[in-house]
Amino acid sequence: MIIQKNPVMSAISLIANFFCIAGLYLLLRAQLLAVLQVVVYTGAIMVLVVFVIMLLNLGDEERLSERFDIKKIVGVVIVCGFLLEMVYIVGFSPDTAGQTQLSPNAEQLGQIEAMGSAMFGKFILPFESTSLLLLAAIVGAVILAKKRP
């Protein structure tokens, strides 16, 4: 996705990536979130992104005159160092409580009943605050994108 010139190809690669991540959620027995990933991320956010790309009629991103920009190389090197550090932490940490297989109640956890009872039980405050956040986002998006008369 990050090396495509055309932003539409980039968006399509990201859509494929989101479908793969939804499949991974199914492997982890998180059925509700797999469906939500497809519906919300792929079906709403990426469709919105593709709409905006088409609306602005963006062409291919022009490359700089030379391909080897020093800023990009420094960025990639720093991120490689960051990635090596994360892989070191994951690989050489003490055994994460001996977890080599899924927890026995992972089946019930991913179902909608468990998520619903958690959402309306322990997590009622974030749930209601999210509705306020979505209201603010809707109003903000409409105002920002309006044509000024």
Added chain:
Amino acid sequence: MITLESYLSLSAILFSIGVVGVLTRRNVIVVFMSVELMLNSVNLTLIAYSAYLGEITGQVLVFFVMAVAAAEAAVGLAIVIALFRNRQTVNIDEVNILKW
């Protein structure tokens, strides 16, 4: 056998790819998509821990992260549209009025 470490490594790799996308690309919509990729890698970490430790908290947090990401997508793309309407470009190198 798929251990927890495999999911964490995959999440780290996806996160790094997202960071490279944010640092390297000049199109503001591709930068935005790289941020979404980073959010998805964190979602994968949360769900992996939730499945391997038997807690529901990770999955509920992913639900809220998805809601926040949707709200941020709407507002961010509205900003991009307003930006394009004023400056006729989506190249972030040219959006530099705030530089001193």
